[in-house]
Amino acid sequence: MRYISTLLALLLILMSATTTTAVLVKEAYEIPYQVSRADRIAIGTVTDIRPFYDHTIVTVEVDEWLRNPLPAKAITVRTECGTGVWTEDEASFAANETAILMLEDVDASKNRFRMVCGEAGKHPISDRDAILEELERSDRPQGISSGDSDDEIVRNPPPNPVEFILPATDRGLDMDGDGLFDYLIVEIGACTDEPGRYYLHGELYVPLGMLEENEETGMTGIDFHIIELAPAAVYLNESIQSFAINFEGGSIRNNEINGPYEVKVNINNETWGFGHAFDHTTDEYNYTQFEQPNLLLSGPVRSKPVAIGLARKKAQKLGIEVREVNHTEILIERSHEIWALDFVGEDFDERFVIHGEDDVEHWTMNGTMKGIPVNGIPATGTAGTVAIVVMVGALCSRKWRGR
Numbered sequence: 001m002r003y004i005s006t007l008l009a010l011l012l013i014l015m016s017a018t019t020t021t022a023v024l025v026k027e028a029y030e031i032p033y034q035v036s037r038a039d040r041i042a043i044g045t046v047t048d049i050r051p052f053y054d055h056t057i058v059t060v061e062v063d064e065w066l067r068n069p070l071p072a073k074a075i076t077v078r079t080e081c082g083t084g085v086w087t088e089d090e091a092s093f094a095a096n097e098t099a100i101l102m103l104e105d106v107d108a109s110k111n112r113f114r115m116v117c118g119e120a121g122k123h124p125i126s127d128r129d130a131i132l133e134e135l136e137r138s139d140r141p142q143g144i145s146s147g148d149s150d151d152e153i154v155r156n157p158p159p160n161p162v163e164f165i166l167p168a169t170d171r172g173l174d175m176d177g178d179g180l181f182d183y184l185i186v187e188i189g190a191c192t193d194e195p196g197r198y199y200l201h202g203e204l205y206v207p208l209g210m211l212e213e214n215e216e217t218g219m220t221g222i223d224f225h226i227i228e229l230a231p232a233a234v235y236l237n238e239s240i241q242s243f244a245i246n247f248e249g250g251s252i253r254n255n256e257i258n259g260p261y262e263v264k265v266n267i268n269n270e271t272w273g274f275g276h277a278f279d280h281t282t283d284e285y286n287y288t289q290f291e292q293p294n295l296l297l298s299g300p301v302r303s304k305p306v307a308i309g310l311a312r313k314k315a316q317k318l319g320i321e322v323r324e325v326n327h328t329e330i331l332i333e334r335s336h337e338i339w340a341l342d343f344v345g346e347d348f349d350e351r352f353v354i355h356g357e358d359d360v361e362h363w364t365m366n367g368t369m370k371g372i373p374v375n376g377i378p379a380t381g382t383a384g385t386v387a388i389v390v391m392v393g394a395l396c397s398r399k400w401r402g403r
Helices: 003-016 031-037 125-137 150-155 249-255 304-318 382-402
Strands: 016-021 040-051 058-068 074-079 084-085 098-107 112-115 160-175 183-192 197-208 224-236 241-248 262-268 273-281 320-332 336-345 350-358 361-366
Touching: 031 098, 031 125, 040 125, 058 098, 058 125, 058 224, 058 273, 074 098, 098 125, 112 160, 150 350, 160 262, 160 273, 183 197, 183 224, 183 249, 183 273, 183 361, 224 249, 224 320, 241 249, 249 320, 304 320, 304 350, 304 361, 320 350
Parallel strands: 016 084, 074 112
Antiparallel strands: 040 058, 040 098, 058 074, 098 112, 160 183, 183 241, 197 224, 197 262, 224 241, 262 273, 320 336, 336 350, 350 361
């Protein structure tokens, strides 16, 4: 009976999960099919993976564009698998993985993409020559355009109209007077003869040295570790204005790497992605000088105590018992910061993401693996459930005959 109970428990867990089925046609696994449907093709390395309930945002550092290049060094790719939803044939990624990606534009001006053909659209570096050969044969060969297509417009944006007044400066910001920095602030002045709202995307990193030459491609590069990404939005005009990019201190402390740090900043407006804006090397810092703030510099709910109160209110409304907060993350959403709070629950951690005072997202986490909820196990559809029932029946029958 012990074996039967274990197998039936497995069946119930699998049946409780959420699944989405995306069936690919046979041709979707072939390079010509994918190339004909890809807006862009890039070689890149995964630097960050952020799972949400029904999707995952993957940050990729671009090493080379094979089709329709953009000036952006870092892009994001959305997959339709999350901590609570699994989509069949969707692409999966691992930290520091390098691959060739077939991309579909979601918002090219903000460097946002999704995969063409899911997992089939992710290729090893060894496929580079075959992909380049197909690009030469395709109707949209690499680097050639009629001059009036949308692709040409995106590939060749106008020059960056913003003038940055170098050098940039940096400082630690202690918001609560406890002697530790809550943020690392990078400040610079800028102006433009094309007034408007501009969006900057900062990357705080440390170089780790040169990579070994790739035997297949003959390429090499600089290895680096990204500590934190931070956005900024500012209205600029002809007058010189100072603005700041704020790197949250908790990420610096958690990475346990001392400065000086390198800062790379890209810029775009509502229409164009202009790419690289400026670089900066910070002063020397020790990671122990930093801490996670209790008050955010931006976002709809800045105070951590207020965010905790909103989460407890949501828990009470849902009839969920929560105790103390045992894990806190600060996430970036639409150029501002939001709280993600994990509470100790009755059986598992309960996560609350505070998008706003009236917008609090919740899901139950698995107590043994942070970030993976109870129903986050890859699920099966009806046919899969029937197959599992048959499997359980066969195994139980086999056990009974053995007795």
